Amino acid sequence: MDVLVQLLLNGIMLGSMYAIIAVGLTLIFGIVRVVNFAHGEFLMIGMYATYLLATKLGWHPYVSAVPVVVLLFCVGALVQRFIIQPLLNADEHIQIFATVGLSTALVNLALMIFGADLYSVSTPSARQSVSLGGYTVLSGQIVILACALALVAGLHLFMQKTPLGRAIRATAQNRNAALLMGVRVDRIYIISFGLGAACVGLASALITPMFPVTPTIGSYFVLTAFVVVVLGGMRSMYGAFAGAMIIGIVDSLSGYYIAPDLKEVVYFAIFILILIFKPTGLFGFGRGTE
Numbered sequence: 001m002d003v004l005v006q007l008l009l010n011g012i013m014l015g016s017m018y019a020i021i022a023v024g025l026t027l028i029f030g031i032v033r034v035v036n037f038a039h040g041e042f043l044m045i046g047m048y049a050t051y052l053l054a055t056k057l058g059w060h061p062y063v064s065a066v067p068v069v070v071l072l073f074c075v076g077a078l079v080q081r082f083i084i085q086p087l088l089n090a091d092e093h094i095q096i097f098a099t100v101g102l103s104t105a106l107v108n109l110a111l112m113i114f115g116a117d118l119y120s121v122s123t124p125s126a127r128q129s130v131s132l133g134g135y136t137v138l139s140g141q142i143v144i145l146a147c148a149l150a151l152v153a154g155l156h157l158f159m160q161k162t163p164l165g166r167a168i169r170a171t172a173q174n175r176n177a178a179l180l181m182g183v184r185v186d187r188i189y190i191i192s193f194g195l196g197a198a199c200v201g202l203a204s205a206l207i208t209p210m211f212p213v214t215p216t217i218g219s220y221f222v223l224t225a226f227v228v229v230v231l232g233g234m235r236s237m238y239g240a241f242a243g244a245m246i247i248g249i250v251d252s253l254s255g256y257y258i259a260p261d262l263k264e265v266v267y268f269a270i271f272i273l274i275l276i277f278k279p280t281g282l283f284g285f286g287r288g289t290e
Contacts, residue, residue, distance in 0.1 A: 006135050007252045013141035015248020016148040017207060021221055022228040022240040023151060024199030028076075030235035031172045031192040034084055037099040039225065040218025041106035042197050046072050046204025047213045048114065054121045054208070061121055062143065065205035069198045076197025080190045088189075103218075110215035123209035144206045151199065152241050168192055172235070224251075224264075227271040232283050239283030246282075 021043065028036045036042075046068050053064040083102060087095050126140030159165040170178040171188045179185055203221075211217065228247050232239030247267050254266040274281060 002134075003256075007256055008249060009132070009135050009137060011249030011252035012245060013137055013145055013248070014251055015245040016141070016145040017203070017244075018221070018224055018228050018248060019148045019241045019244035020144070020151055020203040020206070021200055022225040022232070022244050023148075023155070023237050024196040024203070025222075025225050025229050026196075026232070026235065026237055026240040027155075027199065028193055028196035029229065030237075031168060032080065032084065032189050034095050034193075035099065036193075036196070037096065038079070038103040038106060039196075039200060040220075040222030041103050041110075042072055042075065042200045042218070043204050043221055044110060044213075044215060044218040045075060045106065046201045047208045047211075047217060048110065048119075050205045050208040051119050051121055051213050054123075061123055061126070061205050061208045065202055068205045069201040072201030072204070073194040073198040077190045077194035079197070080193035084193065085186065085189065107215050107218075114215065116215065118212040118214050120212045121208050126209035138210075140206070140210055147202065147206055148241070148244075151202065152237060155237055164191070224267070227267055229281075230271060231274055231281055233281030236281070236283050239281055242283055243281070 021039070024042075025036065025039050028034060028039070049068045049071055050061050050064045053059040053067065054061055079102065083098055084095065087098055123140075126138065126143070128139045129136050130139050130142060159169055167178070167183045168188055168191070170181065170183055171185050171192075175185055178188075207221075224247060228243040229240055230243075231246060232241070232243030247270075250267050250270065251263050255263040258266065
């Protein structure tokens with residue numbers, strides 16, 4: 001029983017990491033209606049930025065979250081404005097090719113600048129073991145869980161209580177109606193894409209102390225994030241959070257009870273089953289971003 005509880009706790013901590021990445025992906029798809037295949041490369045940019053701030057300026061990775069979030073917001077806004085926006089009325093496969101091309105370009109740019117070596121940030125405070133009722137987690141995992149909860153709660157309040165948030169929700173629900181109400185939809189798309197990228201910027205600063213930085217690190221996380229988003233319902237932030245918790249627990253349990261090398265097989269099998277039997281996801285609600 002103790003082993004099961006520890007595995008569930010590990011799964012929740014892992015799921016919180018996926019949740020921050022998946023919420024950003026959900027924001028972009030739910031509002032802009034574009035599947036961003038360069039989302040993992042945004043994470044990679046943020047991790048390299050965190051690494052540089054930590055090694056060159058001596059900043060703690062958690063402190064560097066502020067400039068990294070701002071940097072990724074700007075990157076996302078620029079990508080939306082100059083790459084996605086001109087293609088909004090094009091076929092969906094053209095948009096997909098654009099983000100896939102951007103992904104490939106960013107990976108190769110990182111290889112040119114940093115090479116294929118692994119870089120890491122030594123942050124002992126993030127790897128300290130903390131005892132919770134006799135069970136053990138890392139302090140960095142607790143920080144990630146707290147930030148994931150704060151992010152979802154903050155986005156909820158932002159979407160519900162602010163004029164900009166209501167304009168974003170209106171755009172997500174019906175673009176043409178929002179245009180008729182005076183909402184500047186193109187600007188909303190830029191802000192929304194930037195917010196989605198900013199979420200992954202936060203994730204990058206939080207996970208850099210836990211994982212090495214490489215040009216291909218983004219693909220390790222973003223494939224799982226796509227599973228989470230589909231499981232959660234594509235357009236629901238709350239669904240993305242719940243889906244991340246489910247995948248995190250599945251990852252932890254299958255890695256222990258089946259085999260560590262087969263845990264990806266388990267949740268990708270879940271991904272295929274969801275696509276077949278419930279394409280809207282387990283927590284999919286209507287239109288818009290909930």
